[in-house]
Structures are given as structure tokens and as C-alpha cells.
Amino acid sequence: xxxxxxxxxxxxxxxxxxxxxxxxxxxxxxxxxxxxxxxxxxxxxxxxxxxxxxxxxxxxxxxxxxxxxxxxxxxxxxxxxxxxxxxxxxxxxxxxxxxxxxxxxxxxxxxxxxxxxxxxxxxxxxxxxxxxxxxxxxxxxxxxxxxxxxxxxxxxxxxxxxxxxxxxx
Numbered sequence: 001x002x003x004x005x006x007x008x009x010x011x012x013x014x015x016x017x018x019x020x021x022x023x024x025x026x027x028x029x030x031x032x033x034x035x036x037x038x039x040x041x042x043x044x045x046x047x048x049x050x051x052x053x054x055x056x057x058x059x060x061x062x063x064x065x066x067x068x069x070x071x072x073x074x075x076x077x078x079x080x081x082x083x084x085x086x087x088x089x090x091x092x093x094x095x096x097x098x099x100x101x102x103x104x105x106x107x108x109x110x111x112x113x114x115x116x117x118x119x120x121x122x123x124x125x126x127x128x129x130x131x132x133x134x135x136x137x138x139x140x141x142x143x144x145x146x147x148x149x150x151x152x153x154x155x156x157x158x159x160x161x162x163x164x165x166x167x168x169x
Contacts, residue, residue, distance in 0.1 A: 028114050032107045035128075039103045042135065046096045049142055052149075053089040056082055081152040088145035095138035102131040 060082045066072040067079070109124040 024114060028111055032110045035103050035106045035110070035131075038131070039100055039107075042096055042100045042103065045139070045142070046093060046100070049089055049093050049096060049138075052145065053086065053093060056086045056089060060086060078152065081148060085145050085148050085152075088141050088148065092138045092141035092145065095134045095141065099131050099134035099138060102127050102134060106131060 060079065063072060063075050063079050063082070067076070106124055106127045109120055109127060113120050113124065
């Protein structure tokens with residue numbers, strides 16, 4: 001099959017000539033390992049983000065159903081905090097997904113660069129920078145969500161704590 005492509009000339013023979021060296025292909029695979037590991041790490045972080053998002057969404061549903069039944073009016077403030085946490089977590093997941101997509105573009109560009117004559121190093125670097133920007137944004141939103149959760153937890157503890165001077169049984 002490769003012989004047919006090389007004999008026909010043109011683009012196909014150029015592609016085969018550029019990638020016929022095992023060393024060239026090995027180098028491309030080696031270069032794509034770091035982005036591939038980053039992709040796996042993004043997936044792991046997204047798993048944690050999704051777990052938190054699912055928990056928040058379930059809690060919102062439970063509180064809203066209790067509010068509709070006329071119960072738990074004192075939990076209205078918690079509901080507002082949960083809605084804010086859900087927005088933060090959703091945005092973090094969206095940015096993480098975009099980072100995963102752009103890192104896939106980086107890997108594809110690394111392989112494409114072996115097949116074409118024009119240099120696309122700048123495009124690859126821009127895609128890498130975009131990935132880092134999206135990932136930084138996602139992690140900042142995730143940290144913000146955890147801070148909001150911790151602050152909300154402290155507020156609930158303060159509401160249920162005995163007044164100052166009273167001993168807890």
C-alpha cells in the first residue's frame with residue numbers, strides 16, 4: 001500500500017517520505033506525551049468537580065421540594081449559596097472541558113506538523129497557552145466554589161451553635 005502511494009508521487013509521497021522514519025514518529029509521540037498526561041490530569045480534576053456539582057444539584061432539588069411543601073423556610077439562605085456554588089462548579093467544568101479540547105488540538109497539531117511543510121509551532125504554542133488559560137480559570141472557579149462551600153458550612157454551624165456562655169451537652 002505504501003509503495004503505491006510513493007510511486008504515485010505528489011502529496012502522498014511527500015507524506016510518506018516525511019513520516020517514514022521511525023525516529024520522526026517516535027519524536028512526535030514523545031512530544032505528545034506531556035499533553036496527553038495533562039489531558040488525563042484534567043479528566044481527574046473534572047471527576048472531582050462533577051462529583052461536587054452532582055452533590056450540589058441533588059441538595060438543591062431536595063431543598064426546593066421541601067420549600068414547595070412549605071417546610072424548611074429557614075433554609076432559603078442555604079439555597080442561594082447552593083445556587084451560587086452550582087454556577088461556579090458548572091463554569092469550572094465548562095472551562096475544564098474547553099481545556100481538554102484545546103489540549104487535544106495541541107496533540108493533533110503536533111502530529112500534523114510532521115506531515116506539512118508550513119511551520120505551525122506558533123499555532124501549537126497558542127493552543128497550549130489557551131489550554132493553560134482555560135485550566136487556570138477552571139481551577140480558580142473550583143477554588144472559589146470550595147471557599148463558598150466552606151463559608152456556607154461555617155455559617156450553618158454558627159446557626160446551630162449554642163449561645164455564648166451555654167455549655168453544649
